[in-house]
Amino acid sequence: MGGGGLTEPERVRRIYDRFAPHYERRGRWFKERYIVPLRELVIPRARGRVLELGIGNGETVPLYRPGQVDELVGVDVSGKMLAFAREKLSSRGIPFSLLQLPLEAVDFPRGSFDTVVSSLVMCGVDDQGEVFSRVRRWLRPGGEFLLIEHVRGRGAVSGALCDLLNPIQLRVAGCELNRNTFAVLARAGFEVEVLGESFFSIFRAAVARPPS
Ligand SMILES: C[S@@+](CC[C@H](N)C(=O)[O-])C[C@H]1O[C@@H](n2cnc3c(N)ncnc32)[C@H](O)[C@@H]1O
Numbered sequence: 001m002g003g004g005g006l007t008e009p010e011r012v013r014r015i016y017d018r019f020a021p022h023y024e025r026r027g028r029w030f031k032e033r034y035i036v037p038l039r040e041l042v043i044p045r046a047r048g049r050v051l052e053l054g055i056g057n058g059e060t061v062p063l064y065r066p067g068q069v070d071e072l073v074g075v076d077v078s079g080k081m082l083a084f085a086r087e088k089l090s091s092r093g094i095p096f097s098l099l100q101l102p103l104e105a106v107d108f109p110r111g112s113f114d115t116v117v118s119s120l121v122m123c124g125v126d127d128q129g130e131v132f133s134r135v136r137r138w139l140r141p142g143g144e145f146l147l148i149e150h151v152r153g154r155g156a157v158s159g160a161l162c163d164l165l166n167p168i169q170l171r172v173a174g175c176e177l178n179r180n181t182f183a184v185l186a187r188a189g190f191e192v193e194v195l196g197e198s199f200f201s202i203f204r205a206a207v208a209r210p211p212s
Contacts, residue, residue, distance in 0.1 A: 042147070047115055050113060051074075064092065
């Protein structure tokens with residue numbers, strides 16, 4: 001349980017419902033410099049039936065290729081963030097459905113998706129290992145898990161700063177700055193290929209493949 005007796009997803013929902021009207025503009029300079037280039041490395045790989053975890057306001061939507069993506073299923077706990085995603089998707093020419101649910105509450109039959117995407121979401125989920133094992137099950141053979149994530153800095157200073165600022169980030173944004181997400185992903189059995197890094201290697205884009 002999070003603070004005030006709320007479950008973690010409920011706490012996240014409140015935070016992002018509040019952020020939603022400002023999310024696009026907030027930190028735009030930083031996003032364009034350090035995050036958009038990483039999204040551009042991985043999102044255009046998405047193909048077939050695609051699941052995006054924590055799709056938020058749909059900032060990845062312009063990078064999906066109609067014709068290559070047959071269908072997009074987006075999940076997010078915040079209805080206010082999803083309203084912006086819906087607006088972007090409605091003019092994109094990709095069949096879509098959006099589910100307002102905590103990730104912890106969704107499940108799909110084995111092998112439902114060709115691609116699963118997560119952009120800046122695994123920093124906040126309660127149990128990354130559990131989410132990764134479910135993603136493994138949901139992917140079809142040959143499928144890819146595309147991730148953009150911020151993780152604990154590798155350097156002594158950047159690592160220590162991530163630790164120091166973590167409690168503030170957790171309270172304000174509902175996520176953690178000092179996770180080793182890609183190591184957890186590898187422990188969950190994925191073969192991880194990091195395609196790009198930015199901002200002192202804290203932000204990384206990767207394609208992860210379950211063993212064949
Ligand atoms: C930092 S935003 C990222 C949004 C978008 N993916 C992007 O790259 O800009 C995190 C998003 O994940 C959603 N989220 C976080 N934890 C979640 C959970 N447990 N279940 C469903 N959605 C969650 C939040 O509501 C928010 O929209």
